[in-house]
Amino acid sequence: MNDFVGKAHLERISGQIRDYLRRWVGDDLFRRLLKNTSQLLGGSIAKSALGFGAVLLAARGLGPEKYGILVLIQAYVTIIDKLVNFQSWQALIKYGADALEKDDPTSFKRLIKFGTFLDAGSAVLGTLVTIAVGWILGVWGVQSMQFTWLMMGYSGVVLSNLIGTPKAILRLFDRFDVAAIQQIVAGVLRLGGVVGAFIMDAPLWGYLLAWLVGEVAGHLLLLGLGWRELRVRGYLGIFSASVQGITKTYSGLWNFVWTTNLNGSVRMTSRRMDTVIIGGVLGPAAVGLYEIAKKFATILNRLSNPLYQAIYPELAKLWSAQDREAFVRLIFQLGAMAGAGALLVWIGALVFGTSLLNWTVGAEYVGAYSVLVWYMLAVAVEVAAFPLQPAMLAMGHPRKTFVVHVVTTVLYFGALGGLLYIYELPGAGMAYLVYYLAWTSIMAGLEYMILSSGSEKVENSEVESATGTP
Template identity: 30%
Template sequence: MHIADAIPVASPLNTDWTAIPVHHGRKLLRRLRHRETDTHRDGAWQGILRNTGWLLAGKIVGAILSLIYLGLATRSLGPTAFGQFVLILGTGQAIVTIVSFESWQLLLRYGMERLRAGQADALGRLVAFCLILDLAGALVGACLAVAGVALLGPWFGWSTGTQSQALAFCFVLLASFRSSATGVLRLHDRFGAAAFAETVTPVVRLIGALLVLSLGASVLGLLIAWAVAELITAAAHWVLAFRVLPPRREWWRWRGLLAVPKECPGLWRYAAITNAGSTLGLVGKQVAVLLVGASVSPAAAGGYRIAHQLGQALANISDMLSRATFSEIMRARAGHTAAQLARLFRSASLLALITAAIMIAILLLFGRATLLLLAGKHYMSVYPLVLILGTAAALDAGSVSFEPALLATGRVWLALRLRLISTAFLFGALFLLLDKMGPIGAALATLLASLLALVMLGTAAWRAVHQPR
């Protein structure tokens, strides 16, 4: 027998607490609680780093490939045709942003407790409910797309054929919903699978762009390539999600679906507020591209889109951090104390600020060379836009932990109000500066709105996690 086998193991389950003096027992309890706190804190922090690593791998691949296929499209189509392609793409993305439900947030908010409790049927009904919300958003978006294309077509100078192409492209984007599938993967901590599914989009787009260019570059061909990529990406998400959580018939019973809002108190309120805030945060950036195209020219919109895409390659990093942070904060909310949540918030905020500083350094060191490689000498005039929009993306990266913290601490209305203020400021600045300064004005409006959101959300989030109700 080993010596270790003869030594009793001290644990809360086999310790004779009556044989320990009271003051020693209190010390031991404090130590055990401290260990448990450290374990929860380290686990949550490691979860953010691990999930961020998975998302980072996918985003790096996506960013590199997106710059390649965007460069191919820019050089092959020419400024005017590329501008038309950008306007159609921006219209579809803006409509999808307006009507889409961020159902993955609902799944993390209400599904985490059901997953921990082993309530498989309740979780399945919630997944089915969120899928129906996604489908309803797509149907509403189809009606909005018909009206939007009819309204914007003459404004952009689109022919009847171009309007039909834009409408068909919008329909495909709307049909490619995958938010609920993404929520299932993140809920089960399958960030690697989610990163793989996201990588499908740039890979298929690049293959499609190369095929289209070999057959003769055209706006219609690139739209088809983009549409096929969205459909395949959505299929990949759902295949992986249903491998993690196989669907069952009982999820789709009408009575069970009607019971979901009762089983999840505050679901409608949470869904409305979070989706409104998310829409406000994203739609302004899409509208800026459309306003540049409408007020200046399609070619100007194409140049603005290139600068926006370079900034967006950096913004993908902030989006990656936001998703990982939101998932871990919601996981922490289900089992951690307010003090532990505050420590997690500070760690995530520090990581976000470091990321923002790195983004600005990359922008200054490699921004000009990347623009030259991507679009050629004809688009070097948009380099100031790259600097401004890239800095705005860095500010967004610095604030990625703020809104998840507000949502996790129950300040959903406050988060929405602050988003309303920053978005209203963005639109006001756009209409004021775009008329006087052109695309540079639109970029400055975006930068100022990002700075305002950083200050407001940061102040509110710090108070929320350090001054709990």
């Protein structure tokens, strides 16, 4: 009798699970999201494979120390770019989704013009700042003059970074297939340049030039594809649209732009400043090992990055339509799916990491295993929690996200300093795990509070306090 009851109970539970999975997979929104994600993921995997090939060749061709110098140049330039770049695509998706939902082409064109001017201004400013910082590093003796000239030359990446607006255009119109093509083309160009540098046994500047050409070409291609999509959709005469009074029409626009810029800057600081700190504490060779560990670990990001790009426009549309149930369900669905995949990859790295390093980049880089395991575990937590960031932005709370990033970044650098002192290079991976455990806990708690306590009231009061609205 007990066996019969137990069997019936198990059959009932399994039936409930099957029904739940059937509803989950049968959800139209979920299917569309998976389609967009698969297109982005295909491009991201191809780009990742091409980029990883370039990294492996550069690491083998240059050795840990020179490869560490190349990484430091890229880190300085990337940090400056992210500090100055206004991340216009996030604001354009937030407010552009509203304009498209209301079928208001005039407002949409005004937003596109606003974003284009923002991209151009930040690109020029970022280039000037990069050149100035490079010169100061050389004059003050922080880096060699060769480092300075290479960094100043690599500033072309910043000048061509006009991709915020076209990125928003393609995502708002679900043209994730086009974005995937752009990623592949940029990756092919970069890898081709690195292969040439490797065959010719080129010096450091040859490898850096290969990265420069790939990045600039990718930026320009995305710019052209975005504007082509606008013409196809019938949005002509963008520059004849007036942006006068646009911040009155969208009272929270500047607040959103500034906050997402600061938020992105803080996030990038946590991801790139660590390289600069490790270089100062342990030297360029340690940077080379650390960067290889990061490159392997960010394979996991290839799971979450396409999902992030696909989920944010959908969350913005759901929030605009006030469909809270679908909003929350989408967060849980994508987080669970990405987290499960990330955990499997981490287990594989734990078991086969040493052999993988030895086979790919050589015995010189086997010392990266100890930091790889910790860093990849941290990225697994990041991947599982990836929906929290776009959800907060879609709800119109960029300032809360910024505050969380500031607090957790301060915690991260404190942990990084202490753990580097105690454990040396492996401590860097441990510190990153501390960072993402703290970030995930705080973000999840905040979003639960917002959704439970009447988010419309919270959103409106936040915008009013930021814009001075009485």
